[in-house]
Amino acid sequence: MYQDVECLLRLIAEGNPFQARHIEKMKCEVLESREFEILEFLVHFFIDQGISIDDQAKSYLDLHQETMKEQLYFRRNHRYIDCESAYEDVCQALYANGKYMSSYHVGLAIAESIWIEHIKVMRWYERELKAYCTEKVNSYFEVGCGIGINLLRTIEMANAEQYRSIDLSDQTVELCGNLLAYARERGQIQGKNYSVMCGDFFDDQFLTGGKADIFTMFEVLEHVPNPDAMLERIKEVTTDDAQIFLSTPVNAPMPGHIYLFRRPQEVSDMMERHGFVIEDMIFAPANGLPLETAERREYPIRVALRMKKKRGSFESETLSSELAHSTTLTSGGGGH
Amino acid sequence: MTKQEVFEKLDRIFQDEFDDESIHVTEDTTANDIEDWDSLAHISLIAAVEDGFGMKFTMGEVTGMKNVGEMAEIILSRIG
Numbered sequence: 274m275y276q277d278v279e280c281l282l283r284l285i286a287e288g289n290p291f292q293a294r295h296i297e298k299m300k301c302e303v304l305e306s307r308e309f310e311i312l313e314f315l316v317h318f319f320i321d322q323g324i325s326i327d328d329q330a331k332s333y334l335d336l337h338q339e340t341m342k343e344q345l346y347f348r349r350n351h352r353y354i355d356c357e358s359a360y361e362d363v364c365q366a367l368y369a370n371g372k373y374m375s376s377y378h379v380g381l382a383i384a385e386s387i388w389i390e391h392i393k394v395m396r397w398y399e400r401e402l403k404a405y406c407t408e409k410v411n412s413y414f415e416v417g418c419g420i421g422i423n424l425l426r427t428i429e430m431a432n433a434e435q436y437r438s439i440d441l442s443d444q445t446v447e448l449c450g451n452l453l454a455y456a457r458e459r460g461q462i463q464g465k466n467y468s469v470m471c472g473d474f475f476d477d478q479f480l481t482g483g484k485a486d487i488f489t490m491f492e493v494l495e496h497v498p499n500p501d502a503m504l505e506r507i508k509e510v511t512t513d514d515a516q517i518f519l520s521t522p523v524n525a526p527m528p529g530h531i532y533l534f535r536r537p538q539e540v541s542d543m544m545e546r547h548g549f550v551i552e553d554m555i556f557a558p559a560n561g562l563p564l565e566t567a568e569r570r571e572y573p574i575r576v577a578l579r580m581k582k583k584r585g586s587f588e589s590e591t592l593s594s595e596l597a598h599s600t601t602l603t604s605g606g607g608g609h
Numbered sequence: 610m611t612k613q614e615v616f617e618k619l620d621r622i623f624q625d626e627f628d629d630e631s632i633h634v635t636e637d638t639t640a641n642d643i644e645d646w647d648s649l650a651h652i653s654l655i656a657a658v659e660d661g662f663g664m665k666f667t668m669g670e671v672t673g674m675k676n677v678g679e680m681a682e683i684i685l686s687r688i689g
Contacts (some may be wrong), residue, residue, distance in 0.1 A: 345668070
């Protein structure tokens with residue numbers, strides 16, 4: 274079973290001795306059939322897009338190499354490489370760079386399928402969807418579709434009239450559209466009404482389909498210089514009772530990461546400051562390390578939250594007013 | 610600094626990084642010999658070694674070194 278997945282994992286292991294150990298551990302201790310199925314779907318989708326398994330492994334290893342470079346910079350300087358870069362420069366270098374993004378998305382999609390912290394968050398998200406999002410609703414809205422795996426997962430599991438997703442990169446949106454079409458051809462999302470658009474989260478055209486009853490924004494906040502405006506915007510595009518899912522990493526240097534959360538508490542504090550009520554929250558340290566170890570060593574920790582909007586928050590209204598005068602920001606195109 | 614002194618200092622750095630005072634590295638020690646030595650720990654270790662010896666590795670050296678012996682050679686070549 275999963276012969277092409279095995280082939281991909283073998284190529285990755287051969288390309289990097291650290292990855293060889295990681296993959297062995299993941300195969301023996303972590304990956305379940307659900308994750309193998311998703312990875313197999315991805316591998317076959319990429320082959321369908323003309324990307325060989327060898328090239329898929331290379332894209333992953335290139336991303337891993339870049340991440341190591343970013344991690345070394347972080348260890349030496351205690352900040353991300355792009356922390357002080359102009360946001361427009363980062364966009365130009367990454368999201369508008371078609372050749373780079375092609376490889377980046379392949380590598381990232383594989384990373385998200387074999388990195389334990391991502392797997393933990395996605396398992397949590399699926400559990401939360403099953404528990405809280407089974408009733409029929411009008412609209413699901415996602416910011417930062419990435420390659421579309423999360424959107425596909427949501428379309429399959431949630432019960433919405435329409436599913437909308439936006440991303441900053443033309444190329445990302447095209448790839449996501451292709452992935453959904455590939456899934457549809459295989460009967461996975463027949464009869465579902467979905468759209469993927471390229472654009473700015475702050476553009477009101479995305480409100481024409483109505484406010485979102487279910488909203489997700491995974492791995493986006495770290496891609497923008499000022500997450501506050503993004504959080505205020507979430508309140509504008511969601512219904513009063515919306516289920517809001519969000520994840521962002523702490524101490525996680527990677528290409529395109531700009532905003533640095535140094536502790537998990539900073540994430541939850543920011544959410545509460547903006548008038549969100551946290552209903553559930555999980556921490557997923559890198560490589561499955563204990564949370565205390567990851568915090569002490571400043572290793573990456575994924576923080577994922579399910580939230581609701583606080584009703585009638587004066588503090589939140591004040592922040593909205595203040596932020597109305599702040600610079601408009603766009604969504605992080607690289608996040609999933 | 611002699612090679613032996615480099616290894617003695619590396620022992621202390623490795624022990625701190627991996628929270629294990631029983632670790633003693635040799636020329637032939639590799640990541641396979643220390644259970645928690647993954648890519649994340651490797652970068653943390655590299656930064657600690659850089660701090661400890663007051664030198665810097667190139668990225669090629671960071672990803673290319675095969676064992677602690679190679680690490681020690683690079684250190685000796687930098688600090689003289």
